[in-house]
Amino acid sequence: MKWAEIRREFPICLENAYLMSASIGPLPIQTCDAIKEHANYLMETSAIGEFKYFEDVEVTRQSAAHLLGANKDNIGFSPNTSFSMNILAMLLKQKTKKRQVIIPRDEFPASTLPWIKQGFEIRWVNSSESRIDINSIKELIDEQTAAVIHSGVQFATGFRQDLKKLGAILEEQEIPFIVNGTQLLGAFPVDVKEIKAMALTASCHKWLCAGLGINITYMNSKFLEGTKWPLAGWGSNKDVWKLDNEQLNMRSEVSAIEIGSFSSLNITALNEAIKFYQQLDPQAAAQRILELSDELYRGLKNAGIQVISACDPIEAGIQSCNSGIISFKASNSAELVKHLASQKIYTSDRSGLVRAAVHYFNDESDLKKLMAALKATCNFS
């Protein structure tokens, strides 16, 4: 598929320069059609005959596992990263007496608050010009370090960490590595084994374009050994249809975090979103995002706008720290974002920054519209 053809799968692009995939990615027609079909099934068939729900969950689990280079038993679904990060913090609290975690200051609170709630002390990693130096993480590691928690891409600055390098260092020092993949999944390929993640949690409503309310959680087999799940429900028992009211007989697979019924609409959406993404060729999609974001970065810089996102030369390709997120300073970012929206150019206001998120379905015309609107405005310096 050519990019122009892919763009046509996203009707939101017809009238809008949609640069908000770091907030919520729009549904492509293919995914929307799958959800409509499932909604019709729920309307016409519901639970008559064979109820496909459990089978659909397992098919989607297999696709999610394939997407992350994991095994099916290591994958569970949850509503969001905040839920899964709480589970991970509760599990780690059981498994170790160490009570410090290392987390970058630039993280989204879904990566941090669950650890505070469980009584961990956070040792903060500062960034410098939006870059998070792996050495400054290494320097904070000591005998009290329970884990390093790190996003693949930082939500505000767009800094993309070298997870493979960081994972290798942490593995050598036997420090559990927990990755928030929410701003990564659907934009850049992730292989949990290659990055040596102990766990990864990724909400799928951003770059994967699967709609709000579904998260993929991975935990490696070593972490699962002897795990005592902190939450239980009928859905987490080994033989769910035994409907046992008295015995806790929980599964050892990550699916045990699915403690009860959840949305079959979300599962349908996720399954189709993964199919859609894999049809594109994830490597080519990542390259497309890097090329467009590089163009935007250079355009903003040339216009004298104070870009805060770090940017490596385009030749560094997938090895660079670049992502689809380009953020810049504006004296009144909230007003500027509103002003752009009035011209159907959609960006996000993130504490004094204007965040533009460039996805593979965007094109040069979106970037041109943004640049022209910024040049016609004088309050962005």
Ligand SMILES: Cc1ncc(COP(=O)(O)O)c(C=O)c1O
């Ligand atoms: C890095 C990151 N993690 C998580 C989230 C969302 O958290 P949750 O899935 O808990 O809603 C966001 C943004 O909304 C984010 O940017």
